[in-house]
Amino acid sequence: MARTPARRQSRDRDGAPKDAPSPPAVVPSAARAGESPPDEAEPHLHAALDRGAMASLARFTAGLSPHAMVDAWSDWAMHLARAPGRQLELMERAQANATKLAQYTTAQMFGHPPEKPFKPGRYDTRWVHEGWDRAPFAIWQQGFLATQDWWHAATSDLRGLRKQNADRTGFIMRQLLDSVSPSNFPLVNPEIIGKTQATAGRNLLEGAAHYADDACHILAQEHRPVPDEFALGEVLAATPGKVVWRNDLMELIQYAPTTGEVQAEPVLIVPAWIMKYYILDLSPNNSMIRWLVGQGYTVFCISWRNPGAEHAGLSLEDYRKHGIMQALDVINTIVPGQKVHANGYCLGGTLLAIAAAAMARDCDDRLASVTLMAAQVDFAEAGELLLFLDESQVAFLEDLMWSQGYLDRPQMSGAFAAIRAEDLIWSRAVRRYFLGEPDLPTDISVWVNDTTRMPARMHSEYLRGIFLENRISAGRFAVEGRVIALKDISLPIFVVGTETDHIAPWRSVYKTALFTDCDLHFLLTKGGHNGGILSEPGHARRHYRIGHRPAGAHYRDPDTWLAAHAPVAGSWWPEWERWLARNSSGTVPARAPGTHKDHPALGDAPGTYIHQS
Known part of the structure; x- marks a missing residue:
């Protein structure tokens, strides 16, 4: 399908077009409830002095306690x-x-x-x-x-x-x-x-x-712009579509169909907010979104904004309510009477699991299925990232975020790079500084360097409640004041783990099967956290294993599961699409984005939030 290159609009310092309408404001949940959480309350002078001192030290130690x-x-x-x-x-x-x-x-x-x-x-x-x-x-x-x-x-x-x-x-x-x-x-x-x-x-x-x-x-704390040869909206994140909703937290993109008919149930993709969404819409040849549209699906995707200090009070509940739930409300208006296939990647998958469990508890049946890609619901075996977290470390980061309102890019990327320091730090330094070799950008390296910030309150809640205290699988995570349980989910679930993932180890991802009783497919694919997910058909030397756990069946430990399932050559994407088709109700005429009277197009994909630095 031919596409005219997107016109580059003049943009303000946040990356939004100057003539774009103001998005609906998202009021932090604490303000709506009329109270502030303890960490956001104005501290006593002595406590503020302590927190300020720790924040200064944290800047010097790159956030490590x-x-x-x-x-x-x-x-x-x-x-x-x-x-x-x-x-x-x-x-x-x-x-x-x-x-x-x-x-x-x-x-x-x-x-x-x-x-x-x-x-x-x-x-x-x-x-x-x-x-x-x-x-x-x-x-x-x-x-x-x-x-x-x-x-x-x-x-x-x-x-x-x-x-x-x-x-x-x-x-x-x-x-x-x-x-x-x-x-x-x-x-x-x-x-x-x-x-x-x-x-x-x-x-x-x-x-x-x-x-x-x-x-x-580094000294100027400057964010390197995306190279012209990988321009967003023209080379990367170039799948045609329209922004059909925007609030102060996210933009919702609906992609243009490339087939005459599409599956009746649309697909909602929930990416992680720690990075920008276009890891799933990179170059045309390895874009999962473009491929899925080509298989005959109406695809929606959330594009999170890059928060600043003014968004320090945003919470995990805000991301659930004004992100996932708001997106479902919009989709239900555009595609009335149809359930939605929801797909969450990394932290987006963790948030999607929370949302699905809360919906099951509240008898909200708007989801047709749930897919979790490299996403954990239990963090007891969360890999080497656990090395960075204990009570002292979380408090140290909280003080740093208290002083600046967010966790900044270098303070996050340094932790991930340290896990593979021999390759991501020292080998790169030798190539760049002693061998004189430039960093030749690729689509995935451009995405890796295009990092975002994390709101202080939301990241503190994630680190403390989900990661450190492991409340989701322990049955102690509350949504709107009531505890949720993953076992309440009765939808078909498709879980994807990657063999060499050092962020979400596959055995940890596999534990979704331990905490759910529904019909579940678990797929283990070759590659790491990002490369394993980007496994388009035709990608050389790829394989995967897949197994099915019927609803109510007994649990098998991951090593037993691994021994029982032989590798299958090729990409896992077609396997997942066949599963989506089996859980769909048939085809309907294709739907053009931006044509609904209540949700007209607000602009072309990939929207404005993707350009925020």
């Missing part, structure tokens, strides 16, 4: 000090590692190197250059990996030591070791040496220019 770090190390050190058996084990391991390293060094010096005794991690790409197989670089590499191996053993589980502290000390030690890896230093990295010789040092000059440019952006 020093107390949490000290507590982890002291807990580890005290338990190790009273464990002579573990001490003896570590001394024996150090001796064994030193012996292996000495034997390998001797063999290298005589030109007969054996197989390397220490192997890098699965995702550690720092050592792929062939120079690391030659002396003396191979010896330096093996010395680093031997040290890393010893510290991994030293910070593993110890009787009496809290597991979170064991994991946290191991994580901290990995960060410290990664900072002194031989791969980071020009004089001992064979790839940097070879590149410097080949270019007569030009790579170092170009790297210095890259470093100066990055430093200026």
Whole structure:
């Protein structure tokens, strides 16, 4: 379907067209109730002084609580000090590692190197250059990996030591070791040496220019704009459609059909608010939204706004009520008499599960099915992100958000990058600053860098109530003053996990089956948190596993489930579409967006909120 490129309108500083009508205001729920929550109440002068001091410290530490770090190390050190058996084990391991390293060094010096005794991690790409197989670089590499191996053993589980502290000390030690890896230093990295010789040092000059440019952006806290070659609405997020609703929290986009008939039930996509929605509408070849429209569905998608300090009081309830529930109200007006297939991704899936459970409790039957993509409803096994969270850490972040009204982009992205620091931080730094290689943008890297802020109250409620206290699966999460239960959901549910997800580990995502009794399909696909979801048909070397749990059937643990389901080659998208079709009632004539008298078009997709920086 041909499309005329969207005209670039003049925009204000928030990215909205200057002539756009003002959206309906969303009043924070606390104000509507006539009271302020404790964290938002004006603190006593002494408490304000404490919070201001902690907020200043948090800016210096990038949001990481020093107390949490000290507590982890002291807990580890005290338990190790009273464990002579573990001490003896570590001394024996150090001796064994030193012996292996000495034997390998001797063999290298005589030109007969054996197989390397220490192997890098699965995702550690720092050592792929062939120079690391030659002396003396191979010896330096093996010395680093031997040290890393010893510290991994030293910070593993110890009787009496809290597991979170064991994991946290191991994580901290990995960060410290990664900072002194031989791969980071020009004089001992064979790839940097070879590149410097080949270019007569030009790579170092170009790297210095890259470093100066990055430093200026970091110091100025500037947000890099989307490159022209990936312009939003023209290259990315370019699926044709109309904005049919806008309030102060979100825009609702209805996409233009490309088939003569569509399934009677429309699809509502609820993305995470931590990033912009167009991860699901990237380039035309890998856009899930464009593909789903092409399969004959009326697709709606929420585009969250990028909040500022003035939105500090927005709550999770506001996102549910003025996001998901408002979107359903609009869809029910545009497509009357039809239920809705709801699809939530990441945090959007968690919020959708809350909304679906509340609707089931209240006998609201407007949903036809629920799809949860890389979304958790239980956070007891939430992966390495749990390393960053305890009472001290949450309070530290709350003080930071109290002072500025939101959690800013660098304070979020740093935590995600630290989980894969060897690749996302150090390898990138070597490529950019020492090899002089520019960051070549891709559609997904442009999206990753186009981050958003998080309202202070909403993020505090999420961290404390959902993540830290795990209230949803514990049956202690309340909506409108009454507790919800996931077991109330009787709709068909389709749950998608990704094999190498480090944000929402698939075994944690799988636990949706533990807390629900409805008809459920669980699909496990190859890839990570984002790449596994973007698995369009034709994507090379893709596979998935899928299983069906009938309503009321007994629970199977994830490892048993994995052993019972063989991989299927190809993309999981067609499998999901077939499931949607089975839970639909047939086709009707296609619906053009923006033609309903109550919800005329407010502008072309992708709308205005996507442009906010």
